Every structure is written in C-alpha cells, then in structure tokens.
Amino acid sequence: MINYLIRRLLHLVPIILGVALVFFLIFNVIGGQEKFLYNILPKKSRTVEQIDFYKHKYGLDRPMVVQYLDLVKQMVTFDFGRSEVRKIPVKTLLMRHVPNSAKLTFPAFFFEISISLILASLCAFYRGSKFDRLITVLSVLGMSISMLVLILLGQQILAYKWGLFPISGWVKGIGAIKYLILPWILWVLVSVGYDVRFFRTALLEESHKDYVRTAKAKGLSDKSIMFKHILRNALIPILTYVVIQIPFLLMGSILLERFFSIPGIGDLMVNAIFNYDLPVLKATIMFFTLFFVGFTLITDVLYALVDPRIRLS
C-alpha cells in the first residue's frame, strides 16, 4: 500500500514536466510572452528602449531551454511570484478566489447529485412508467440547453422581472447565500440531465444482474431490493463518477461567476488569459493538476478498498 502510494506520487513528476511543456508550448513558443509585454507597456506612448528593458526584465531574451527549466522550477516549488497585472502574490489570489468558487460549486454539485440520484432511482424503480419517460425527456432537454441562454433568461426574468432573486452581488460570509441561490438553480438545471441518465443506466444495469433475480425469487420486495442491493452495488460506478468531478469544481464556473459577480477562480482565469497574466495561469494549472492527480489517486485507493478484486499494483 505504502509502496503503491509512493510510486503513484512519483508519477506526478513526469506529469508536472508534461504540463509545464504544454504550457510552455502555448505561451512561450506559440506566443503570449511577447504579447504580455504589450499589456504592461504604456499604451499612450512607448519607446524602443522600454520594450527592450521589459524583455530583459522578464527574461524573454534568454534561450528557450533556460526559460523552460525556469518554468519547471516555478511549478515544482510552487513559487509563482506576483500577478503581473494585479501585483498581488499569486498564492494570495488563489486563496482569495478558490473558496468563493467552492461556495458556488460544492453546494451546487451536492444539490445536483442528490436531485439526480433521487430522480434516477425513481426512474429505475418505476422504469417504463410515465414518470420515467417524462424524466428521460426532460433530461435530454436539459442536456441540450446552453448555460449562457439560461443565465440570460434567469437574470432577465426570474431576477429582474419577477424580483425573486437579487440580480448579482457578493458579500463576505454567510450572507452570500442569497446571491448564490439563482446560480445554484441554473447549475442544477444544466447538469442534472447528464447525471440522471448516467445514474439510471448504472442502476438498471445492476438490476439485470443475477443476484437481483435470486433476491426476487426469494420473494424480497421490490423496494428492499432497490435500496438494499441495487443502490449499494451501483454505488461504485456512481462514486467514481462523482469523485472524479470534484477537482473540476475548484475551477468554478466561468459564466456563472462573471454574470453574478462572484469573485471566483473561473473569472480570475479568464482575466488572466486575456491579460496574459502568466504567473496566475501557471499557478491555476498547477493547482488543478495537483488536485486532479490527488483525486484520481484517492479514487483508485477507494476502489481497491471497496472491491477486493482490484489489487493495488
């Protein structure tokens, strides 16, 4: 077990090198660094000397290999310095924005999964019924709607015309909930469709298995089969599906954050891309990579714990 964990952690090293390479290819080779200079140069008047000065200052006149190694060093030590645009240490920025995104996405994700699980179990239980069909149709419709459209309509109609929710805003602490309700609802609306379909299939698949027939033959009630056996056994694919999405939650939702003035990390990321604020981008990517790899590892370990047939080797 310990060996396995160590080996898996060692895998992280080539992945970081690879992530750094992708980043380097996009921003240093294809372009970005030079463009970044033009973002900080005075817009109203520039001189050739200034351009050279900045090039030197940001190390863009060094050979590519050196620049790449520098990037790797930053990524490994997690020392990205300050945001070029906001002049705040990148760590502070992340610490400020990630919790806000989490406030938006984790409860939304929780609602999403709970609602979908309930709907999917009911669908699976009453499969073929009108209710099942209705939910199936609704989930296809939900999968086909665009978040942007939903936000525009939600803000225009629910928030402004009907005054059910505040239009946008944010406060520190618990009071932020009142600004989060509409975003949560929108989030659930666009994502429930996918989940319901997945959960329903997972549950149905389980219900085709032999042990269910045996249980039926034994005369157990449908309800107890559903909740005692099927749901428990279908938990593995469902858990995997859920856990693997968690790192993505930390990236927030760009659209929701921008429209509802939520100072989260998705919004930070978009601004960083547009301003070529490379330290912030590097840190965001690195942050995500670590979380992603970490959660994959947790999933694998959980798998092994739940299912003894899988050996950690």
Added chain:
Amino acid sequence: MSNTNELIDFKEKQDYYEGKSPFALSIARLKKNKWAMFSFWVLCIYVLSTIVTTYNVFGIHEAAYDFNIKNRYVPMFNSISELFGTDTFGRNVLARAILGARISLFLGLFSGLIMIPVAILIGSIAGYYGGVMDDISVYIMSVIVAIPGMLIIMSLVQTLGRSFLIIAFAFAITGWVGLARVIRGAFFQAREFEYVLAARTLGANDFRIIFKHILPNTFHFVILRFVLNFVSVIKMEVFLAYIGLSVIGVPTWGNMINESKTELMASHWQNMTAATLFMFIFLVCLNIFGDAIRDAFDPKLKNV
C-alpha cells in the same frame, strides 16, 4: 431507453441465428426507434441546409450579411421571409440562424475529423501493443487530462487567433483523450479474444489484426463520440462567443446569443429566439440520436 422487452430479445435471437451480422442487427434496432429516426431526419435537414446554403439560394447570403439600416429590428413573425425579424443592422435573423448551422456543423465535423484518427491511432496502438507504447500513450493522456480543458482551448484560441480551424483544432486537442481511452480498453480486452489469437497464430500481421479484426468492434464508440462531439463543440462555441473568442464577422449561434445579451434589455428577442431555437432543436436531436445509437449497439454501454 434500453429495451428489455422479452419478445424483441427473442426476435433478435432469431435474426442472429439467421446469420445477420451484429452490425446489421444494431442498425435494425436503431431503425425501430421512432424518435431516433425522427431525430436522424431532422439532423439530415440541418446537413442538407448546410450544403444548400453554401450556394446562395434565395439570396440567403445577402439577407444574412448585407446591411439594411432602414430596416432595423423588425419584430418577429411579421412575414414568412423575415420570420424572426431583423437585427441591429437590418439583417435577416432567420437567414443568419440558418447559416449559423453551417458554422456549427463545420466546427463539429473538423474537430471530429482531427480528433477521431488521433484517438483511434493512439488508443489502438496503446491497447494492442501494451508495454512501453501503452505507457507513453497513457502518459500523454494523463498530461492533457491534468490541465483544465477549458483553459487549453481558451489559451490556444487566444494566442493563435480566432478562426474555424483553430477552434476546431483546440477542441480536438482536448477531446480525443476520452475516445482514445475507450478504444484502448476495448483493445485490451480484444487482445485476448480467441479469434484474435487465432488470427495471430495464422500469421496475420498486426496491421491487419488491428484494422480488420479489432477496430470494427469499437466502431460504435467512434460513431457515438462523433455525434456527441457536435453537442460539446456547439456548446463550447457559445461560450467562446461570449468571452469574445469565436469567429469574427460570421453569423454563428454563439455570436447571435452574445449579441442578444444587450438587446434583451430593450425587448429585442429576435437573435435570442432564433439562435436558441435552432441550436436547441439541433442539440436535442443529436442527444436523442446519440442515446439511440448507444442503446442499439450496446444496451449495456454506460458512458463514453
């Protein structure tokens, strides 16, 4: 929509014994699904309209592109030819929505055409040969998955510029991994199948085994991915349009929805209605059709 009707199972068994190939069986199953066929024909209409509107029929290009400043914001449902009214430049919103389908289809097609060969190649090599080849492929895949896909797409479009090809390309770069994984898994299983072992002992070369014996088994994954890819690309295009990274100067659904953002305040619903309607119908049909393929080819298949 998985069908557990015993009768059909029985009939299928009959067909099977009559010597029909699994593929033909699946197609037959697909054809029986009314909704799927309906969606299929709707999708065909979209494709057809795309081909037709490449040529300037009914002056659709003028209607969609030419400025007619005297005729701004004609309300919806005023006349048949201007069913959805006109936009801020007096351009026909219906015509723009129809042309928008073209861009969406192009994006889906191009990204699919880039992504699928890559996924097949890497997935099959990794799954078939295993060992070092597999390690390398898995490594590449893990690196790409470890970077938020949205960030790669936005960065690439931002640094390389906004054009169809670049958006399609950026999308393909992040999109191939899922399919490649599935194919790799299928190959892992298939390697051990008797007929593959038999073919190998008979001296068939790797190329032949891969393409003749194993790959066809993954065919439905590819089709499904290809169909659902349109859904993701179209949604992504709307997002890119919103942050200003979509193709410039061309009617796309994303651009239209984005324009409608400010128009809604003055109750100009033309762009919003037309683009959303066209997009929504298209996506619903794609999703239904995708579901049907999944059910028809492998009722047990969960997710790609």
Added chain:
Amino acid sequence: MKKGFLALMLVLLAFSLFLTGCKQEVGEKVEKVLNRYVIAKLRPFDPANMTDEYTTQVFGDMSEALFSYKYTADTYQLQPEIAAKMPTVSADGLVYTIKLRKDAFFYDSLGEVFPENKGRAVNAHDFVYSVKRLADPANESGGWWLYEGFIKGLDEWAANGSDYSKTVEGFKALDDTTIQLTLNRPYPQILYTFTMSFTYPIAEEVVDFYGQEWMNYPMGTGAYYYDHENSIPGTQHVLLKNPTWHGGQFPAAADAGTGVKAKLGSEILAEYEGKELAFADKVIWNVIEESSVQWLKFMNGELDYSTIPKDNYETAVANQELTDDMIAKGITMDINPTLDVTYTFFNMEDPILGTNVKLRQAMASASTHEDILDIFYNGRADLAQTLLPPGLGGYDPDYVNPYAHFDLDQAKTLLAEAGYPGGEGLPTFEYQMYSSSTTQTQMVELFIDNMSKLGITVEAVAGDWPTFMERIDDHTVQIGGIAWGADYPDAQNFLQLNYGPNKAPGPNSANYDNPEFNALYEKAAFMQQGPERDKLYAEAAQLAAEEVPWIMGVHRLSYALDYSWLKTRVFRDIGAGYSKYYDVDLAERDEVLSK
C-alpha cells in the same frame, strides 16, 4: 417528483427571502449610500501605474492632487486642491512655484502606519517622491511619458540609478509647503498633469511599512477612505467618509456653466451653494463587468446612475427615447460631449496606402460616416472634421472636412484619379482588429461593406490588444481603428498623434510624417495659451485632416441615465474625486423604489 423539485426550489426561495428580510431589519441605520460602478476589475492602487480610468475614479475619491477641475464649470478650469493657490510662473514660463495647504492629512483607517488614524499632513516631499516614482524605471510607470524630457534633471536622475536621496534640480521642495518646478523648455500643459492620478501624493511611510503590498492599502487625503472590512476586491470597493478631511464647499451658483445650469437647474444650484462637502456617508463602487448586469441593476434601482452600455446604444434605449417605465421611475437622460476622437488610420509607410493621397481620400469618402453615427452612436455624436474635439482651443466649428462625409460618387472619382478605377489593381488590404467585442466587430463589418462598394477588398485580421500594439510598433498594421481620449484639455494632447517624431512605438500609429505639420506643431504646442496659438492648432489639424492619414470617426457623446434621487451629478470627462459632490435623497429613493 417534479413536486419534490419544486418544493426544494421553494425552500431555497423562502430561505433567500428570509435572509434578505433579516438584513433589512438589522441594518436600520440611516446612512447616505451612493451606489456607483466600474466596468472592469481595478488594478493596484499605485499612482505611477494608474493608467486606467476605473482605478483612477475609485482612487480619486480617496486621494487628491495639487490641482483639480472646477466641478460646475462647462469647460475644464483648474482650481487648487492640495495646492494653497494657483502657482506663480516666471516670465519665461520655465519656473513654477507651488504653495501647499497645511491641513491635508493622510488618513489611515487601519491605524497601522499612523496609529492615531489621522496621519501627518501631506508635504512637498511627498509630491517630489511621487514624481520621482514616475521617473524610476523600476516602477514601470505608465505616466512617465508626461514628463519625459521636460523636467530639468529628472531624466538624468532616472538614468543614473534613481537614487531617492538625491535631489532633482527641476522638481524640489524648497520647504515643507513649497515646491519649485523648473522646466527644460516651456510646457504650458504641465499644470493639467498635476490633476492626474499619476501625481497623487504617496506617503513614503506606507511604502516602507507594507513593503511590496503597499498598493493594496490605498491611503490619501481625500474625502473618503477605504473600508478594508467590507470591500471585496473584484466585486465591490466600499469607501467611507473621511472624518479628518480638510473640507470643501459646493461651488457658488454664479460660477456654474450654462450646460451645468441646464442639467441641475438653478434651484438645485442655489440650494447647494456653499454646502459642506462630502454628502454621502458611504460610496460603494460595484465592479460589474457584464453590461447586461449593469443595466438590470440600474433598472432595479441598485445603481444611482448608469451610462448606457457602450455595446449598443440603440438596444438600451429604444428609439432614442426613455421608455414609460423609465419616466415613471423618474429617470432622466444626460448627454454630454466627451474629449475624444475615434479614427481609422492608414499606415503611411505602406507602399500603396502611404503614397497615394487620392486613394486615401477615396476610401474616406466611401465610409458611411452618417450611418456609423446612426448605428453606433444613436445619431448623437459629432462627426469629427479634424482630430480636435469641440471644447478645445483650436477647434473650428465652421470647418468642414471634404473627406469626412459619405459621398460615393466623389469616392469613385477620386479612386479613378488615384489610378485604380473601380478598385482594379489594388491588393486586398488588411484591417487589424484589437478586440472582438460586438461593437468592434460590427464596426469592422460595416467598414468592409463600405469598401466593397468601392471595389476595394478589405479583410479583417482578428487580434487582441497586445497583438494590435505589437503590430503597430512593427509598422505592419495596414489599417486599424482606435480612439484617443484626452489626458488633459489641450489640443496638443491630440495633435501629437500626427507628429512625425512620435511615430510608433510613439502615439502616432499612422506613422504620418509631414514636415509642414511638424513645424506648426512644434511652434504652437509650447506657446502660452491665446488666440494666436489656437489659430496655429487649427491650421495644423486641418492640414493633417485633408491629407487623410486617418478616416475621421466621431467625437463621442456620453449618455447617462440618472435617477431623480441623485441630486447633483454632473458629467466630467476627465479628473476624478467627484463622488463628494454627489448627493442622494434617501426619502425619494425609497419612494421611487417602493412603487
């Protein structure tokens, strides 16, 4: 199950109402709150880099410069702010002596740098420090170009290692309350630069105390201070009334310009005359990046005023009229000219565009100037005839530029004379874009459409701002369109855009270089104000306009909507720190909103 879902939504809804309810009950303190907004995230509060309008606006409420603009005058007239009075100038226009007031104190709400909150009085050394910071290359200042080459000894100081302990001959403190400014050559515009946020004084103690983080701790002498507790960077910046502010009064009714009189009405002016300033107790600067959200919030009464989102004038206010809904809410429209010019420039170093004046004139004539005005500005902007906007010395209201209105026949004739009848023989030109906002895209689409009617093919090249700037600096942009907004109210600020030695990477993006124009510019720009100088300005502007290095765009108008409860807002295009003049009638606000 649908019921279950609905029930859940209802629970959430009830919860939200409960929360809003709570807040209203608890926060029952009558506080005058002013709700303003910015449309972009703020940059750090570092005066040396305060290049964007939004950070300047917010910081301007907290800090003060030597001079400011009179609030109720129609034109931009200077008045002393931290300076005790207007400066004395030597006869040759080279030496300025500026006296400071003694009662402007830094205010430290956290009490970390100045434990008593009320800090020390701002002195001459603070200003010297600020100007040195502009010159110091380590600060990457975006405001250095204002002084580069003008102040005696400052360039040398920067070049020789920027040692803050050394005095600069041209900008020094004679004593705590006296600054002496010595110039290399006359630069009458320099007093305007002392209103700009670049020159806001910074207390060196703050920089020493917070180290690199100091720019997150804005501290000034202004009417408001930064509320660190309630501000959320990226969402809202909350400012509170500064109890130690030196004070000020609303200007006398007699001093108001005619435009301001028309806007506010003489009753309001009389009522407010001489009233002690800083009316609002609290100013909330909301950061709203989505124009649709800005609009919804304004219509909901959560913002006290709103400019009409630039994305699209027509859509915001249908048929250029206020809707019944708006009138019922007591909203009024306020339209004001701004000191700016939009233009489409040709690269004058391009072998075809740069050498063929008739070609450029043809292209300018084929532009549908009047339609652009209609579509993008709702018909309410002024078509630019030269680069000088109205309101500046040198602007000639009678002058008509023959190439600044749409005339397709003239364009075709000119194109034939240029040697390309019907556009034959011309290559495809590239139009470099800098953003893909709806407005820019639509403008470029219209330009391409116009040129195609002349037989000229133009292709849009997508790009973002850095790409655009980089290509301008490489002199590889063939055609591009931007705007210039005034830094200070003097024609020189605009004419420099056509001055030969200012070629890219300077501000002359067209790389226009005409010796005759250059000579006129050099002569006029550094003369003292007067009709003679204005005549030279006009001559230079018209000379450049007819050679068409630019297709003239418009001088934009600012459209704003005010709620009736916002009593004393006056539009000011330049300068900052105006929140203290805004008054809100709370009773009226409640009344309107309860309807």
